[in-house]
Each structure stands twice: as structure tokens, then as C-alpha cells.
Amino acid sequence: MYFIALTIFPEMFDLFWNHGIVRRAIEHKKIFPSAVNIRDYTKDRHQVTDDRPYGGGSGMVMKPEPLAAAIRDIARKQSGTKTVLLTPQGQIFNQEMARTLALSEGLILVCGRYEGIDERICDDLIHYEISIGDYVLTGGELAAMVVIDAVTRQIPDVLGGEDAAEMDSFSDGLLEHAQYTRPEIFEGREVPQVLLSGHHREIENWRMESSVMRTLLKRPDLLQKKSLNRQQRDILAKWRHKIEKILDSHK
Ligand code: 4HQ
Numbered sequence: 001m002y003f004i005a006l007t008i009f010p011e012m013f014d015l016f017w018n019h020g021i022v023r024r025a026i027e028h029k030k031i032f033p034s035a036v037n038i039r040d041y042t043k044d045r046h047q048v049t050d051d052r053p054y055g056g057g058s059g060m061v062m063k064p065e066p067l068a069a070a071i072r073d074i075a076r077k078q079s080g081t082k083t084v085l086l087t088p089q090g091q092i093f094n095q096e097m098a099r100t101l102a103l104s105e106g107l108i109l110v111c112g113r114y115e116g117i118d119e120r121i122c123d124d125l126i127h128y129e130i131s132i133g134d135y136v137l138t139g140g141e142l143a144a145m146v147v148i149d150a151v152t153r154q155i156p157d158v159l160g161g162e163d164a165a166e167m168d169s170f171s172d173g174l175l176e177h178a179q180y181t182r183p184e185i186f187e188g189r190e191v192p193q194v195l196l197s198g199h200h201r202e203i204e205n206w207r208m209e210s211s212v213m214r215t216l217l218k219r220p221d222l223l224q225k226k227s228l229n230r231q232q233r234d235i236l237a238k239w240r241h242k243i244e245k246i247l248d249s250h251k
Contacts (some may be wrong), residue, residue, distance in 0.1 A: 001155055002032040002078060003148050007072050007140070008049055008113060010035035022149060023160045032106075033148065034125045038062075050114055063116035063225040068070040071108060071125045080105030082127045084147065086140030087116065089130035093147060095170045097130065102154035109147060111140030173226035175219060177210035209235050232236070 005013055013035040017026060019066045025031045043065070050060040075081045091097065091106070101107060110117065110126065118144045122129065132143040152158055171174075180191040194206045212235045215223050 001030070001102070001104070001151075003034070003077075003109065003151075004074055004106070005033075005035040005109045005138075005144050006038055006067065007035055007111040007141055007144075008064075009039050009111075009139070010037050013145070016145050016148075021158065025152050025155065026070045028157070031152055031157050034199055036070060036074065038066050038070055041066040041073065053115065059115040061115050062117040063123050067110065067117060067121050068125060070146070070244055071110070074108055077198075078106050081108055082106070083108045083110060083125055084123060084128045084130055084144075085112070085117070085131070085141035086124045086147070087112065087122075087129050088136065090131040093130050093132050094133070094148070095150070098147075098150040099107050099130075099154050101151045102130075107148075107151070107206070108142070109144040110162075111144050114141045116165075120237075128206060138221075145240050173222055174211040174232075175215045177207040178214065207231050208232065212236060213239065 007013070014034070015155065016022060017033055020113070022031070027035065038049050042048060044134070049063055049066055051061065052061050053061050068078075071083055075083070082101070084101070084107055086109065130143070130147060132146045137143060178192075180195060184191050193200050197203070208231055212223075212232050216236070216239075
């Protein structure tokens, strides 16, 4: 799968391509990323990519012509391309969207700066408008990296070994279980004994309980929309029983 970030700051992506899972995916030829400078598609001597907004007001708007030329040029060279605009007006990005986007042959990620891009680009040349959350960024570049990172992890064979188990964590709709590493006692706090026991069945049960209860306490909205299996409902019922006993004792 290829990713082409359209940006006036292509250097921002250099560190990103060169670390961790994204780097490994490049080395294994699972992804073919690049950052293309919108300025390369300007036709004027000063390579201007922005202009003042019609109707007045402060700030600048990204001019449509270089963006349109860039998107069309790239889409012509690469078949099966989907275009993504990073904008606070977009659908809030989530794991399901990451999985869907990972099915496309390639993505062009349009990164705006200033007050955003000319509306006529959104209407005609953009397939998906995506927001990474309800806050204001200075530019779309960081948002594009977030999307590329999450989508890359969904491409088959990109996650090796240890990370592979993580595939069915958020995709299972629950938060990950608590994690511990050495030392066995840190500042007086012990690692849960079951994790040291070597009883794999019990460890799996403990981890499921950790997942379900962390999700209940930290993200009850996720539990609400998820369909729970027998084990998960039993865990909630067990804790409901514990809570009811405490409440009864205070009557
Ligand atoms: N932007 N999720 C780019 C964002 C944003 C977000 C603000 C996008 C500035 C020019 N992008 N414009 N949140 O805040 O994706």
C-alpha cells in the first residue's frame, strides 16, 4: 500500500518514516510512503500556495490550483487511490476506519495549513474527510501521520510476533489489560501473583478481567456499544455481586 502526503512541509515526515513499525513496513515492502511538496505543483515564479480569503478576515487559505494539479497528477500515476483530507470537519478517526482504509491500494493525505483549503477541492477531489479529534492543530501533517500509523498496523503481516496479539484488543472493542514488567516489587507495589504463576489459563482469565474492568471504569462508552460474550458478562456479574454485598452491609 502506498501513502502520499501532500504538504508544504515534507521534511516533517522524515523522522516518521524512519522509526519503528512504519520503518519495518517500508523495509518489508508492505508500504511505499512519500511526502510530496505542494509547492512543486505551483506555476508562478514565487511558488505561492496560499492566498487571502474571499470575504475578508484574518489568515490565509490554501489555493486550489496547486492542490488539484498535485492530486490529479498522483491519481493518474497510481491506480486505486483514495484521497483523505485531514480536517476538524471530518469524521472522527477510529480503529474501524483504520481497518477500512487499509483495504485501499493507496492513500493521498492532503495536509492543509493556515485556515484550511479552498472548499472546491473538498467537493470535487476528496473521498474521505477525517479528523483525529476535537482539537485544533496547526496543520494536517501530524493528523496524517496518526492515520498512516494506525492504517499501517492493519496491513497483513506488518505486525510481527508480540504485536500480533494486540490485533484483537481494540478490535475486540475492549481496552488492553494492565501490563507489568520487572522488578517484582516497585516502590512497595507488587505485581499480581497470578502473572508470576505460569498458569496460562489463569493468566488469560486475569487478563480478560483486567480488560473488562478497565474498560468499565475508564471507557464505559466502549462497553455499552460492544456485544459481550459469556466470560465477559460473568466478569461484570461477579463484580456486580461484590458491589451489592458491600451496599447490603451498609443497610
Ligand atoms: N486541522 N484532525 C488542518 C486539525 C485537524 C484535526 C486544523 C487540520 C488546521 C489547516 N486535522 N487545518 N483535529 O485540527 O485533523
